[in-house]
Amino acid sequence: MRPNGWWTTAFWCCKTMQWIAGTGLVLFAIIQPMDESLKNLSIVGELIAALRPFSRPAVVAFGAGVVLFKYLAHLIGPPWVWAAIHAIFDEVRERAFKYKDGEPVHHHRVTLFEHVHFWRIWRLWLCFWQWKVGRFPWSGWLVPSARSGHTTKSCSTWFLAPDDADRAEGVVGQAWATNSQILVDKLPEVSESSSSTVIAEYATRTFVSQDWVKDRLGKPLPRSLCGVPIEVEGRIWGVLVLDSRAEDGIKSQKVTDLVDFVGIVLRHLLRRAK
Amino acid sequence: MSTWLRLNRHKMNRPLRRRIKGAEVTVFLSPYDVPEAVRGGVDMSTGRFTIQFKYLGCSEDPDEPLDAEAEDGPVVLRVGRNSHRLYRIELDTESLGVDRVEIRVLKAVDDAIDDLSKRRQRPPNRGRYDVTRQALVERGHDLVRELVGGV
Numbered sequence: 001m002r003p004n005g006w007w008t009t010a011f012w013c014c015k016t017m018q019w020i021a022g023t024g025l026v027l028f029a030i031i032q033p034m035d036e037s038l039k040n041l042s043i044v045g046e047l048i049a050a051l052r053p054f055s056r057p058a059v060v061a062f063g064a065g066v067v068l069f070k071y072l073a074h075l076i077g078p079p080w081v082w083a084a085i086h087a088i089f090d091e092v093r094e095r096a097f098k099y100k101d102g103e104p105v106h107h108h109r110v111t112l113f114e115h116v117h118f119w120r121i122w123r124l125w126l127c128f129w130q131w132k133v134g135r136f137p138w139s140g141w142l143v144p145s146a147r148s149g150h151t152t153k154s155c156s157t158w159f160l161a162p163d164d165a166d167r168a169e170g171v172v173g174q175a176w177a178t179n180s181q182i183l184v185d186k187l188p189e190v191s192e193s194s195s196s197t198v199i200a201e202y203a204t205r206t207f208v209s210q211d212w213v214k215d216r217l218g219k220p221l222p223r224s225l226c227g228v229p230i231e232v233e234g235r236i237w238g239v240l241v242l243d244s245r246a247e248d249g250i251k252s253q254k255v256t257d258l259v260d261f262v263g264i265v266l267r268h269l270l271r272r273a274k
Numbered sequence: 275m276s277t278w279l280r281l282n283r284h285k286m287n288r289p290l291r292r293r294i295k296g297a298e299v300t301v302f303l304s305p306y307d308v309p310e311a312v313r314g315g316v317d318m319s320t321g322r323f324t325i326q327f328k329y330l331g332c333s334e335d336p337d338e339p340l341d342a343e344a345e346d347g348p349v350v351l352r353v354g355r356n357s358h359r360l361y362r363i364e365l366d367t368e369s370l371g372v373d374r375v376e377i378r379v380l381k382a383v384d385d386a387i388d389d390l391s392k393r394r395q396r397p398p399n400r401g402r403y404d405v406t407r408q409a410l411v412e413r414g415h416d417l418v419r420e421l422v423g424g425v
Contacts (some may be wrong), residue, residue, distance in 0.1 A: 008386065049356030174294055180401070181302035183289070205297045231306045234338035256284065263305045264331035271337075 008147040021065030027099035057170040057180035077273035089148035113142040175227030275315035307402035314417035349386040
């Protein structure tokens with residue numbers, strides 16, 4: 001998930017380093033053509049003369065630094081964008097779900113998944129023993145980027161979304177593959193005591209494998225899901241997912257209205273974050 | 275160009291029950307594929323009568339480059355390079371003879387969109403052209419009135 005303190009710090013570190021590298025680049029670019037005779041002028045002249053021999057490699061190094069830190073800051077995205085997205089998701093959560101009296105808000109969630117390629121899922125690179133045929137880090141994945149609320153932020157569930165769209169997993173994967181808004185509700189309640197028939201039904205209706213469901217039997221699974229593709233500059237950037245632990249927790253008509261609003265805002269915000 | 279004519283997005287994007295990989299789901303078109311408004315008029319830069327669609331979150335101009343389809347024909351379609359969404363329809367009013375037959379124009383546009391929807395797209399999505407057609411059905415006569423008035 002993006003909008004947390006670590007990412008904000010990392011973004012500002014990158015921006016600071018980019019500024020330092022940019023200043024160094026300009027200074028050494030000025031020093032490089034200067035004459036040796038400057039040495040006689042003052043202490044500054046002596047300093048410049050001493051630095052001159054290193055000016056060529058320094059220009060290259062600082063130039064590379066500017067590019068590198070700019071790229072890293074671009075990958076992380078400006079923190080204000082993610083803070084704004086988070087605030088919008090909290091508002092959507094208030095309006096898009098049917099709440100019962102006393103029900104905790106984290107039973108209903110709004111999550112933004114980003115479609116990424118190999119290098120972004122560093123955990124999958126490290127856990128190379130989990131690689132399988134067609135499930136490599138470079139296969140194409142939908143990974144969570146932002147989520148409503150202040151809990152369940154350490155989500156590490158990602159879904160396969162490869163070029164061969166038939167193999168896309170989850171409701172999120174189907175929304176991405178078909179480029180359509182998909183709503184699945186009235187899913188069966190799955191627990192550790194559930195029969196294999198119930199597990200199979202849940203897996204089929206949510207487009208995941210039975211093993212995927214079995215691995216999560218100890219945790220509460222959503223009983224209604226809605227996936228909406230999100231576009232930036234005409235390309236599918238990712239998928240917005242609304243999930244609820246209630247079997248009819250999503251107000252489908254309300255979602256259609258909200259999606260119009262969120263779709264416009266995300267399109268503009270994510271363009272800034274790109 | 276005329277002012278934008280608003281379209282009823284909810285009416286055009288009705289939920290459908292579909293079976294995907296053996297599972298029953300409710301499907302809506304992507305909110306980005308349903309046009310918000312349409313307008314028509316003579317484009318001063320090309321001199322052609324142009325029907326323009328406005329989509330969710332886009333200003334007057336689309337936020338992606340446009341590619342032309344069937345550029346030599348009387349009906350030129352301009353689609354988004356990334357999304358393949360139909361943004362503009364340009365009509366050669368002289369060869370279509372619009373001052374005589376309104377129906378002929380709408381039929382020519384419909385055929386051009388039909389050709390476009392049959393072509394292979396990525397990502398696959400035929401519904402987006404059906405909804406564009408629906409927009410033309412909804413506002414077609416207003417646009418043709420503009421066309422006949424403008425020629």
